Amino acid sequence: MNKEKLLELFNKHMRIEITYPGSRVEQAESVVRQVSLSNERGFILFSKMNESTADAIIEEQITYFNNLKQSFEWKVFDYDQPLDLRERLRSRGFDIEEQEALMIMDLAEGDQLLNILLKPEIRRVTDVQGIWDIIKLEDDVWGVSHQALGERLVQDLHDDPANFFAYAAYVDGKVVSAAWMYLHEGTPFASLWGGSTLADFRKRGLYSSLLGIRARDAAEKGYQLLMVDASSMSEPILEKHGFHCLARSTPCMSPRY
Known part of the structure; x- marks a missing residue:
């Protein structure tokens, strides 16, 4: 395309x-x-x-x-x-x-990602405690509170579990890497979010596995296109897995009211 x-x-x-x-x-x-x-x-x-x-x-x-x-x-x-x-x-x-880079993959051309060998640490998160485990990871990785994000993800899990998918990599019962995805009904798009990993667990293939499992689940649900708003750190990894930069965007935050 x-x-x-x-x-x-x-x-x-x-x-x-x-x-x-x-x-x-x-x-x-x-x-x-x-x-x-x-x-x-x-x-x-x-x-x-x-x-x-x-x-x-x-x-x-x-x-x-x-x-x-x-x-x-x-x-x-x-x-x-x-x-x-x-x-x-x-x-x-x-x-x-x-x-940010708007990265898109057409899953019709995504054999490499769809067939990636998934790490056994990766699990689907389907309960509220699992969401808060992911938020603790986000807090630890970035050094700031993600309370509002946690509340939003818990609400999405409750309101639309058929279209909200969260995943985490567990090591010794602890979340060390996590990501989530939304399926956008009535569109060909699934959007990918997160992808944070604790420093000691990077370069082990967890990020790639989180991409792979989301690609598989999106494809199984009939979605054709994956999209990511990628940071400069994530962009080259996504390119390696077959994503293409479609455009670049900039979040601009309003002055205080």
């Missing part, structure tokens, strides 16, 4: 039409908003602007979310217009985070 077709599918299914758990989608004239129904932040995943309209639309969105007393993330892709959108957001007080 060529890049132009993949981008068309990605924009349609994952930026415009998608509704995330715990959110409502609002398709305004110039943006698509994901408004949180709880205390989580909102998102703008898609916008349609040009150089003459961008500044006014940015102000409209800041005012809109401020009135809701809700912070939000504006996800800017490198092909979004105007091309200086990220810098316009920066000048308006947004915090600009590290750029």
